[in-house]
Amino acid sequence: MNKRRLVTELPGPRSRALMERKTSAVADGVGTTMPVFAAKAGGGIVVDVDGNQLIDLGSGIAVTTVGASNPRVVRAVTEQVEAFTHTCFMVTPYDGYVRVAEKLNQLTPGDHDKRTALFNSGAEAVENAVKIARAYTRRDAVVVFDHAYHGRTNLTLAMTAKNKPYKHTFGPFAPEVYRAPGSYPYRDGNLDGAAAAARAVDQIEKQIGAENLAALVIEPIQGEGGFIEPAPGFLPALAAWCRASGVVFVADEVQTGFARTGDLFACEHENVVPDLIVTAKGIAGGLPLSAVTGRAEIMNAAHEGGLGGTYGGNPIACAAALAAIETIEEDGLGARATEIETLIKERLSRLAVQDLRLAGVRGRGAMIAVELVREGSTEPDPRLARDVARYAHRHGVIVLTCGTYGNVLRFLPPLTITDELLNDAFDVLADALNATAPKAAAQQADALKATALEATAPKATALEATAPEATR
Template sequence: MSNSYPNRVTTAVPGPRSQSAHAARQQHVSASVGSYMPIYIERADGSILTDLDGNEFIDFGCGIGVTSLGHANEAAVGAMREQLEAFTHTLFTVTPYELYTEVARLLGEITPGDFAKKSVLSTTGAEAIENAVKIARSFTRRNGIAVVEHGYHGRTNLTLGMNYKAQPYSTGVGPRAGEIYRVPNSYPFRDGEQDGSVIARKAIKTLEKISGADNLACLVIEPIQGEGGIVVPAPGYLETLQAWCAENGIVVIADEIQTGLGRTGKLFASEHFGFVPDLVVTAKAIGAGIPLSAVTGRADVMDAIPAGGLSGTYSGNPVACAAAIEVLSQLTAPGAMDRTTEIGERLRAGLAQLQEKYPVIGDVRGHGALFGIELVDADGEPNVPAFATVSQAALANGLLVMAGGSDGHVLRLLPQVNISDELIDEALSILDTAFSAL
């Protein structure tokens, strides 16, 4: 692997203009709003971010999976512009419009499951998760929510209690919502060679003991965990949980906010496992940067709440819907997922070379344009200082990566699902340089 790549960064990071912007931010923006990297962006195009100082960065974050089809995607921007000139807001629950219905129709076509489906649109992923839980509770007339270790579902009051870790999300802002039951996730790097079905049966036994199946409204689970560190469950885990839920009338909710819409080389990560949830939650990539989210699933379940019980002022905004229709068109075009699969193969091969070279890399895992690099110390334990060193060294050389893992020790890679081979190779070379800094 060559360490030769273009000199995209010409100042210290952060540069003087970013430092000035940060000083203003500290004066006017709540300290509760954190940022991964201290660079302030002026413009973005495709897979490249440009900061106020003219430094360029390959974007392996995509705003945590939002700009999957590239920054300033020409067709999506065109669809938004056209809708902006028509109307920007009426509220679908006051005077509806066809765009909302078309997004719902398209989601029904592409989400897993061969059954009649309906959708409800909202604004953020956390809002959609709360809607999904409300729908499940109304349908089952039960209260309990099952979640798994290392999961992340949002920053609203309900989702704070569903998240695995308290810091920084829920510390000091309780009480957290009740009737949430947490069980083991399948984490092959930590579980060893255990079959996924074995871990699932442990989870089921725990749920039957601490909640009781007849008390559970839903199981909410990410098919591949994002914030938790790109944890890909072992075969048999999701399928065993799904079968148990079906036997006991528990609604299965797949949180595909980060993993859905082509991120893993399939339209939904659930498809890698033959996992067919009752409800699928989407957000992030669906609106090409304009806030939009959805719950899509079994029509009888989706109709459980009376008219007026769901939606909000900005739910299914027409500009966001126009963007979503274009995004879904591009993701379902012939060859789109083939390209993302190729990206995954190229990333996996390059990361495997790095793993052979650097003992600090304990595990490499993922699919398509979603990968995690777990960093460990000599005892195999999470190596948080290594993440700090590598991520900062990568940024200094023109590559932005994300943090992941419940301990913040996993390099989370989320490039665009249509990124070029040249930029992948450049990013891998930068990572090589960054790891050498250790």
């Protein structure tokens, strides 16, 4: 199970049958990127129910950072399941929760006194970070940024920028959420970080007022918004303004955390120390777990009983998290993320030289993206992104798209993937770009036209149909 291998067309017969069952049993609002059903996964490969082996450049949207069946995680989860599956930490607590909290207090940026609370999903943790900030500051307003994604609950939908598929028809949303301009070097004239931060602060001070602002919530590298890496200096300037203004600076590291970007947390790249840091996704090797970690005086502002939830910090998820963190540390996966960055960026840069529809290669570690635009312009080309992704899917490579304009290909391989699989995947990507090039598209259109003409032409007689090629 260490290479791409297709034994049927995609989707195969078993996946097609399961998709029919899915359609009749699952709500239409629950979509899927690919019409294949997983049976097994690990080492950068997803095996579907028809036996096809697909290269995984998605990691379940940045979740299976240590691999989809990491041996340490499997052992830890198995041992915990045999002990007990649940008691609810708020009823009869257990040491796994405490150990995870201790580890996060130790590993997250800053050497100040910290506290941690555990939850289930990234959205739930973001929402609790806002609750905590409001309790601490006794203020209501929250600032987020253009292109942000923070989740699918009502409050986090208000914080998320993109309408479809996330917000459309689901309002009204929670009040007192305001949006500021961010830093998007490819699309804002390469405005430097300090200037972009000054622009945001000016809008915040004029339209909201620092005295009304509880928290500023930001992804150090924006995820669903397009893997937008802000210009250097942007995050430090915002963090400094928050400190001076008594505003809680919240780093949403749901997608960027746990060595995904090379650093254990993305805000470490510029030595930014957030007041609160939100983590999830890669924290627990595929099990649902999230956390808010931050300054003790802020975290302790919520009254006793004000934070929690029935499943928050489930013992099985805590066991998985401790094993996943051990794997990242013991196996040097931060360094491996940097190696992956070098390989992917080198491949994308070579492709961009040959194909002017590729622009804005960006990201860090195993969180890399490229924008697809109409050749000779910066106009987003979401159709091209969709077509390239579909070609990759048909040829056994899991690729995800994202971005406010839907024109970004994003690459999130597990940190355990091999160079061989990565190179094979990007060979497929190169083929996809060639197949969707204007010349190739025109040739394909001509072929389809010829096929249509042939279908409407008079049928050959039996004699003509069996005549030797040389007599035709």
